[in-house]
C-alpha cells in the first residue's frame with residue numbers, strides 16, 4: 001500500500017481572507033441553480049397555483065350547431081407521434097385534420113405556405129385552426145369551441161371576430177391561430193401572402209411572422225377591434241415550455257408577466273416548441289409527459 005498523499009487543507013483563516021471570491025462564486029452558483037429550478041417548478045405548476053388561462057370554469061360539451069372545424073398543419077420534418085397526437089384529438093372531438101404539405105410553395109420558406117393552406121381549407125370549413133408542426137395537444141379534453149367561446153363570449157361562431165391569435169415576448173405569434181370563413185379573412189390572408197418584402201431565406205426566421213406583426217400593427221384600430229381577437233392569456237392555446245437558459249432567464253427578468261401568461265403548465269391545451277433547437281427530443285418528452293398523469297420536470301433538457 002502506498003502512503004496516502006497528505007492533503008493540506010487551508011485553514012479557516014486562509015479561506016476567509018484569501019478566497020472570498022471562491023466562496024462567492026460557489027454561493028452564487030448554488031443560488032442560481034435553486035432559483036432556476038424553483039422558477040421551473042412554479043411555472044410548470046402555474047395552473048395549480050391559481051393561473052387561469054380561460055375565464056371559463058370547466059368546459060361545455062358543444063352539441064348543437066357545431067361549426068365545421070378543421071385543424072390544418074404542414075408535416076415537413078415532423079415526428080410521426082405528433083401527427084398521431086393531432087389526428088387522435090381531431091377524431092375524438094369531431095374535427096377534420098388536414099395535412100396541407102402538398103401545397104407548399106417552393107418559392108418561399110415552407111412556413112409561408114400556412115397562408116395558402118389556411119385559405120384553401122376555409123373553403124369547406126367555418127373555422128380553421130392552424131398548427132405549426134412543432135405543436136402538440138397536451139389536454140385533449142378541451143374543445144376548440146370552448147377556446148372560441150372564451151374569447152368571443154358567445155356561443156355562435158358565425159360572425160366576427162375572424163382572426164384569433166396569441167401574443168408572446170415578440171408580439172403576435174403566427175404559429176397557432178384561428179381563422180373564420182369570411183371575406184375579411186380571405187382578403188387578410190391575401191394581403192399577408194402579398195408581403196413579399198418580408199420573405200427571408202437562410203435564417204431561422206422566414207419572415208411570415210414579421211409580416212403578420214406588421215399587418216396587425218398597421219390595421220386601422222376599428223378594423224382590428226372588430227375582426228381580430230388576441231387572447232389575453234397566451235396559455236389558452238399556445239403555451240411555451242419554460243426551462244432555464246440564458247434567453248429564458250433574460251426574458252423572465254424583462255417580462256415576468258408574459259412568462260407567467262405563456263409558460264406551459266399542467267392542464268394547458270397546447271404546447272408550442274417555438275424557438276427551441278432540439279425539437280424532436282422535446283416532442284418525445286412532452287408526449288411522454290402528457291401520457292403520464294404525474295409529470296416530471298424537464299429541466300434536464302434544453
Ligand SMILES: *[C@@H]1O[C@H](CO)[C@@H](O)[C@H](O)[C@H]1NC(C)=O
Pocket residue numbers: 187190191194
Ligand atoms: C395580392 O397580390 C396580387 C398580385 O399582385 C393582386 O392581384 C391582389 O389584388 C393582391 N391582394 C391583396 C389583398 O392585396
